[in-house]
Amino acid sequence: MKITILGGTGFVGSYLKANFEEKGYEVQAFGRKAFLDDFDLAAVLEKQDLLIMLAGENIGQRWNESYKKALLESRTLTNQKLKQSLEACSHPPKRIFSASAIGFYPENDCQHPIDESQVESGLGFLGSLTKQWELASLELSPKPLIMRFGVVLGKNGGALQKMLPPFKMGLGGPVAGGKQCFSWIHIEDLARAVNFFIDKPQLNGVFNLTAPNPVTNNMFGKSLAKVLHRPFWLPLPEFQLKLMFGEGAQVLTHSSAIVPTRLLENGFTFNYSEVEPALKNIVK
Numbered sequence: 001m002k003i004t005i006l007g008g009t010g011f012v013g014s015y016l017k018a019n020f021e022e023k024g025y026e027v028q029a030f031g032r033k034a035f036l037d038d039f040d041l042a043a044v045l046e047k048q049d050l051l052i053m054l055a056g057e058n059i060g061q062r063w064n065e066s067y068k069k070a071l072l073e074s075r076t077l078t079n080q081k082l083k084q085s086l087e088a089c090s091h092p093p094k095r096i097f098s099a100s101a102i103g104f105y106p107e108n109d110c111q112h113p114i115d116e117s118q119v120e121s122g123l124g125f126l127g128s129l130t131k132q133w134e135l136a137s138l139e140l141s142p143k144p145l146i147m148r149f150g151v152v153l154g155k156n157g158g159a160l161q162k163m164l165p166p167f168k169m170g171l172g173g174p175v176a177g178g179k180q181c182f183s184w185i186h187i188e189d190l191a192r193a194v195n196f197f198i199d200k201p202q203l204n205g206v207f208n209l210t211a212p213n214p215v216t217n218n219m220f221g222k223s224l225a226k227v228l229h230r231p232f233w234l235p236l237p238e239f240q241l242k243l244m245f246g247e248g249a250q251v252l253t254h255s256s257a258i259v260p261t262r263l264l265e266n267g268f269t270f271n272y273s274e275v276e277p278a279l280k281n282i283v284k
Contacts, residue, residue: 001198004044004093005029006082007054011157012099012149012190016052019191035078041085050198051093053082053137053144059101060159063248072129079136086140096144097197098137102183102210102258104130104148110181110216115261116206125247126254143204145197150210150258154187155282163224164283172225173234176241178218180255183210186272186281196268207262212273214257223276227283
């Protein structure tokens, strides 16, 4: 199998590339250069079995108006360039998997989880961003399978890499009160889900890539502190988050209880459905 990963040099893309290569697949991964004017993206895409589109600026940064524009354009303009390149192919990829995020959904709490049957996007920038991202993805041909990622937990990257230093120093605590829900997935299960899609070509539409048991921020933090044998005590108030991340603080305060109903209905099983065993595996 021949696979191309765009946005393939980051945390998730690098893990998927290594995973596919272990299976004997022929994989090529590209970062931002794939969308430069002097890069022949059509030639790269010729005769590929699968294209995985992950490109997009990191959302976990301080936002200002120019960065919000970069977040949007790195998801929409890249897809427009990709659409043109696909149209120029004599033999375009047979299938496309496109990344999205659970920021698509309206805010909700852990007692009232939602799934792919929720078709209306949330209000605010996160909902608008993911909605426009997915609309741009759906312009591609063949029509992609949409993967809405939760917070991806794994070694040497992603959100957990940023969380670990204060927790290891014993400075962990609830973020913005800690009641907001946190939907996560172990990167091993994410890769297993992508392979599940590869093995089932009849699957299409939207899939949530989240573990089936979202937890509150407070419960997540307590689990991480327990695994690290550290205290959990120092609150991080919302006003401090806003000083650090500006409007981007909503990435940490947005309450999102999202469950992977379609994956489960199609027979997928998670190796890590509970957060504490997942964290033990990662930080051991």
